[in-house]
Amino acid sequence: MTTEYKFNAWTGQDDNAINGNLQYKEITPKPWEEDDVDVKIIYSSICGSDVSGLSGHFGPVQPDRVAGHEIAGEVVRVGSQVKDLKVGDKVGIGAQCDACGECRWCGDHRENLCPKMTFTYGGHDYPRGKAKGTQTYGGFAKYWRGPAKFAVRVPDGLDLAEAAPLCCGGLTVYAPLARYGAGTKAKEVGVVGIGGLGHMAILIGTAMGANVTAISRGTAKEAQAKELGAKNYIATSNDLKKDFEKHARSLDLIICTINPSNLPVADYASLLSPDGTIVFVGVVPEPLAISSFQLIQGQIGVAGSLIGSPADLANLFELAAKKGVHPMIEKFNMDDINTAIQGARDGKPRYRYVLVNTDNGGKL
Template sequence: MSNSLSPTSHTQTISPASTAHNSTTDLIARADTRASMNDPAREPRATSEKPTSSQQRPAEGEACGNEQEVYWEGQKQERNVQNTCTLDDPSKNVNTTTSTTAKVVFPPWKRNDRWSGWMGDTVTAQSLVLCLILQAFSTGILDATTYLDFSTFASNQTGNTILLTVAIVRVSGHLLLLTGVSLASFLSAALVFGHIGHFVGVRRRIWLLLNVFCQIIFLILSAIFLSPSGPAQTRLGAKHEWVIISLFAVMSGAQVSAARQASIQEIPTAPMTSSYVDLVSDKYLFVGFNHKHSSGRNRRLAYISAMIIGSFIGGIMHKYAGSWVVVVVAMGFKLAVMGLMAVAPAEIKEKKEKESGINASPLIFVIDKTAKYWFKYWRGPSRFAVPLPEGLDPAAAVPLFCGGVTVYIPLRRYGAGTSAKNVGVIGIGGLGHMAIQIAQAMGAEVTAISRGDAKKSDAIKLGAGKYIATGGQSFADAFKGHERSLNLIICTSNPAEFPVAEYLPLLRPEGIMCFVGIIPKPLEVLTFPLIRSTAAVAGSKIGSPDAIASLLQLAVDKGFRPWVEKWNMDDINRAMPAFKRGEPKYRYVLVNVDNGGKL
């Protein structure tokens, strides 16, 4: 099965080509299964879960790394959970939920996504502060050297602009050549490296490392040309010494473009005038170093100090050791910067919509009905990872990630247990049985509604206080005595057509009937019954990671669990026929025993 969903602005695809450690064996080829599009709430979903000892979600502003490396502000967490996926009620559609399991470690060779995920990480801006300070220090060293050798700057293009105009006025051809080459080389490198950074990702690890690597290459070439054994025509004072200043300027353009794109405006790594002004005019200039508003001031101080100290040391080294030695020392600092970037924690920004718990972006479901594969691993962004509270069995938790949160969102939105004291649930299946449990846990009086009496005892055990069977009689007879008894009705079933008007008498004034199951045919209802009862018909979909975390905690606090039956994932060819026969009550959970799951 090939499944694509886009809870954000892009689409994540689960396919043999894009899945790490996927299983393309003929797990259900002989079962000849088919999936339908009837109910998005029940479509295959993939989730990652990470239990933490604190049972807490990361706070606002915290970030996590790639899907197996989960960082909360750079601190590694560890998790050990099962790989599971669930099958919905056979009267509905197939629903798969996978939870990937791995011990979270930093080295890329121990990650499930290996080097590709590590190189694709977006590192945190905070982790680049020390990198940029070291870059500023090397800039000070090099600019002192280039000015002493060429009377021209490699990084300080403000100074070069002035020198260029002076050279024109004085008709100084040599100074004009060197200054012009430096300025043109710097701007060309900033243009190329800046736009490549935007294309790849300005704080993507692979780009940061590649950028610094290129800077080192330019410095190596400069050191060769400056050394006593370098080409005679490019040595200092020779005809083509402009090649050296060009290499320095290209290196500086690459460095400054990356620094400006790193979202740390206090450390541009080259200009000084604006930093001086920003420092002395800082509102919090005189506060302590540990003051909550001192971070910007502290960064500017560190940057200015690094530039001044670097320039001083560069001048001394140039005097006593020579220009090429200064360049070699600068290369050492660049290598240190690469090392820091290699171990920098990753960042994944997550849009949080706490009030509604809804992911406002559209969900896109793409089902390939000809595919016959189940996957034991799922690879995707870690922003979909939700901490699993301690004490919650993963097999019982995974149905809550899809079907559970699908019914939880409208129950929470419409005030189950508060403004909606009486809640009705239509359909006692994969979603419906969880809707009863969740509504009851939220403090509502629940009325279960089904076609017959076969599931009455289950509904009572699940927490329903009342039960209505609609089969074998008219709706008016079935609902007799229950008129205007419900504030909210959640419809989890998805028959071919649904008689909305027949259910409206159950609603109290200002009551709401909310659909989470997809009804293929159009709903037909007269407007007058809606107007008379001030009733509303609504729909709802899946929830955000915050809503999922809230639901998981509710399950722990109130002690309810979805009804599940575990199957070894390798037994899928036995599970599917049982599923088709309608045997699950009410969720099948496939356990990835190969990855440590427990039956």
């Protein structure tokens, strides 16, 4: 079946793509399945993983890589097996675009933990159907095609441009906040790092009813952290033991969003109350060092968290609409993507660049 629209996209051809060398061209989407939808992309924000993926940090950039996994748009075509979406619905798509649908995790609506989980761009691992073995394409494009399960309806009242960064960055911090009971079991929540992920963790944790403590180097971001909703702020220096001494056992949950080459997790863990957990969503390349004695004596845990499921994203969208969660965004015309991607590479966003397809109805 042919469509009246073309799947044009800004593609990376090699590891030099990140330096403003994305090329606009037509791509061939995955073969159509009757559980698919086509989505007219209106907004697509730039996540740190897009920068890494277009820089070759996840392996060499293969020709025609289309990054982007914080997608918000409108459904324009619906397969016959799709029951929960219709043409005209507004949806968001995050970092996952498929799963096997048969394993225990898929059966438990935790598709993000499926061993055949498929990333929204840059993968060749569609686990099923006619698309098996074909490349996945992301949101730096005019249209997106994929299984409807991973296109989550955006509720009325949630700004579509602000929904885009919630699809990955927001979901990545929401999932552990929800899992560990932010605002209920975990009343006191710490957020390490105030950036793309960290600022959303403050917003979301506050919306969930937690008292949020922002933890960041120096005091430069203190005022902004409190504007975002943080009740407390811990400024760090080169002497973390001294910085944290008077805050010992003050936090029930810590979400660590930063990506330093190494991190003294034992110092941060001193902030945890008994039964508390520090959860890593930022990647720290060097192994973490903490003694079993500290874990046992404090009755604390160290954990990681991988994005979230479609059900998690639906819950986040509802929370954001109800509580007025507004990520800090700066818009760029999608035609200016090569300027925006270099700015993201250089760490300029405060805190999310959102690309806008004005010809698809996006508003700058």
